[in-house]
Amino acid sequence: MTSEAQRIEIEAERDVRLAVRTAVDAARSLGFDRTRSLMIGTAVSELARNIHVHACQGYISIETSRRGEAIGLRIVAQDDGPGIEDLDLALQDHYSTRRSLGIGLPGTKRLMDEFDISSEPGKGTCISVSKWK
């Protein structure tokens, strides 16, 4: 069960910062402590920046999620970009097609409690992550 989502279109670098701020604020108001709120913010920064850099544009949505008694924050990053050829490779540390650090996806997986990725070359990428309080 989820409450209404906040959706941020990612087209420019400033949208990445807006998504991060929105996510950190949402985490704080759900009662996550500063450390864990910033972990969520860092994950959103990676996902939003991947959209900006690898797919040009897409969106980030941020919503509260509930599972039984548990409450958490769920982030979805979606784009219609080029997609990812080899997901196993993309999830490895230091793999990058852009000669950047290549720790964005594996790092996001470590920062969050749940991580789901689906991607089809030519169609786009959808990554859903959650952190529970």
Added chain:
Amino acid sequence: MASVQSELGDSAVDCLRRRVLDQVYENSLCGVLIDLSGVEIIDSFGLRKLVDIAKMTRLLGAETRFTGIRPEVVASLVDLGTVSSDFVVVADLDAGLAAFSERT
């Protein structure tokens, strides 16, 4: 000594790099200390830019050390996996100065 306020966005970090490299060159500095106490989010992109600054100052003859990372930020850095030999952190200004003077 340079300090970074707020976010490590594209333009902020590029501006920091320019400022640091200019200062190192003009004043023949041998050490640079970058204070990150104003930074709440260090993602892999920002980290990469910081490491690049350290590599570049070294080519100008100056070592760069980082300091002031906030406790709330450390968990994120650990999960991201920051190990780069060019990202060297010191406890404070004194420790930074000590590290620099050991070298001379």
